[in-house]
Amino acid sequence: MYSNLICCxxxxxxxxxxxxxxxxxxxITRVSVTSGxxxxxxxxxxxxxxxxKVNKLYKEKQYVIPGQ
Numbered sequence: 001m002y003s004n005l006i007c008c009x010x011x012x013x014x015x016x017x018x019x020x021x022x023x024x025x026x027x028i029t030r031v032s033v034t035s036g037x038x039x040x041x042x043x044x045x046x047x048x049x050x051x052x053k054v055n056k057l058y059k060e061k062q063y064v065i066p067g068q
């Protein structure tokens with residue numbers, strides 16, 4: 001029972017991460033190393049810039065919000 005739930009949660013998280021990788025490449029990148037895949041976040045990026053970009057895309061409806 002819990003393994004099915006964990007699989008569903010992992011799928012949802014991966015979908016959200018993929019959206020962020022697609023629309024915010026200046027902020028988040030995927031890094032593959034021998035021990036696995038990791039997400040790297042650029043801490044120098046201004047959050048207001050990201051917020052503005054996401055809001056603009058949402059208003060233009062270029063991206064579907066995961067889960068809706």
